[in-house]
Amino acid sequence: MTNQYRAQTSHSAEYFGDTRDYWWNLDFLGLIAVRLAFAQIGSVLDVGCGVGHWGQLLARVLPPDTRVHGVDRDPHWVEQATTRAAACRLDHRCRYSVSTAERLPFADASFDLVTCQTLLIHVADPAAVIAEMARVTRPGGLVLAAEPNNMSSALVLNSVSSRLPPDEILAGARLQLLCERGKASLGEGNNSIGDLIPGLFAAGGLADVRVYLNDKTNPLIPPYDTAEQRAMLEECSDMKSRDFWIWSRNDTHRFFLAGGGREDEFDRLWASVTEHGDELAKAIADHSYSGSGASIQYIVAGRRE
Numbered sequence: 001m002t003n004q005y006r007a008q009t010s011h012s013a014e015y016f017g018d019t020r021d022y023w024w025n026l027d028f029l030g031l032i033a034v035r036l037a038f039a040q041i042g043s044v045l046d047v048g049c050g051v052g053h054w055g056q057l058l059a060r061v062l063p064p065d066t067r068v069h070g071v072d073r074d075p076h077w078v079e080q081a082t083t084r085a086a087a088c089r090l091d092h093r094c095r096y097s098v099s100t101a102e103r104l105p106f107a108d109a110s111f112d113l114v115t116c117q118t119l120l121i122h123v124a125d126p127a128a129v130i131a132e133m134a135r136v137t138r139p140g141g142l143v144l145a146a147e148p149n150n151m152s153s154a155l156v157l158n159s160v161s162s163r164l165p166p167d168e169i170l171a172g173a174r175l176q177l178l179c180e181r182g183k184a185s186l187g188e189g190n191n192s193i194g195d196l197i198p199g200l201f202a203a204g205g206l207a208d209v210r211v212y213l214n215d216k217t218n219p220l221i222p223p224y225d226t227a228e229q230r231a232m233l234e235e236c237s238d239m240k241s242r243d244f245w246i247w248s249r250n251d252t253h254r255f256f257l258a259g260g261g262r263e264d265e266f267d268r269l270w271a272s273v274t275e276h277g278d279e280l281a282k283a284i285a286d287h288s289y290s291g292s293g294a295s296i297q298y299i300v301a302g303r304r305e
């Protein structure tokens with residue numbers, strides 16, 4: 001099953017498929033664990049945990065007795081995260097409950113590590129969430145955010161897009177940027193907030209702010225015969241069959257207008273990005289498609305004083 005959650009209406013369901021298991025190299029996270037002295041961490045809070053991918057992955061590079069508590073505002077995801085932890089034999093270490101990130105139901109200084117992955121890209125006020133995460137971190141403890149710059153994907157080319165006219169590449173990037181701006185202006189979060197997190201951490205009083213880049217890409221190289229590549233292709237073809245780009249057509253339209261795009265431009269831009277998807281599908285079918293699959297995903301860490 002590529003994405004058992006995708007038909008569900010809860011937040012981010014489109015992005016909880018098998019491909020999410022291939023976002024990180026475990027040895028890279030092991031290196032981060034050494035650099036940030038995870039050996040001293042006994043308690044973790046994973047904020048906006050979804051179905052638990054991030055906290056359950058971190059559990060693998062944390063000391064074996066470290067407990068992970070995940071919170072999400074959606075009770076459905078809390079239930080699914082609990083089920084997933086049991087399936088991964090992590091139920092003795094991971095537990096889940098409902099909470100919004102803006103108001104965490106924990107006393108000050110409750111956890112050694114407070115973390116999130118792709119949560120801050122969805123919140124109206126990331127500085128307020130970072131402040132709340134810092135509040136529940138013990139002095140000397142760590143706040144750690146894994147958040148992307150998603151705009152960069154518009155200019156990472158592949159064997160098909162590298163042949164497009166420059167104006168078409170830039171039109172796709174402009175559509176994406178207007179949508180990102182619109183989404184943020186509607187209070188639904190800035191999809192490229194990763195770039196700003198080091199500054200937000202420092203402004204929020206966190207010390208010793210360190211910034212790393214995920215060293216994993218998700219390349220597609222013929223004959224696409226690894227489990228990771230098969231999962232990516234299945235996800236692409238499934239999204240395409242449902243007319244889904246980065247967002248649904250409705251959300252893209254809503255974000256585009258909120259970002260200052262003109263109504264009379266939308267149909268042409270949507271057709272251009274979705275027709276590009278048709279060319280990709282053809283190139284995959286005849287094995288002429290290849291790409292590095294690079295993206296910008298930061299890990300930003302800061303210490304609570």
Ligand SMILES: C[S@@+](CC[C@H](N)C(=O)[O-])C[C@H]1O[C@@H](n2cnc3c(N)ncnc32)[C@H](O)[C@@H]1O
Nearest residue numbers: 011012048049050053072073074100101117118
């Ligand atoms: C893109 S998913 C990330 C899930 C998980 N961190 C991961 O990386 O697999 C974003 C999650 O944040 C949750 N979320 C969004 N806004 C939230 C908020 N203000 N408070 C708590 N959870 C929130 C959503 O319900 C969703 O599960």
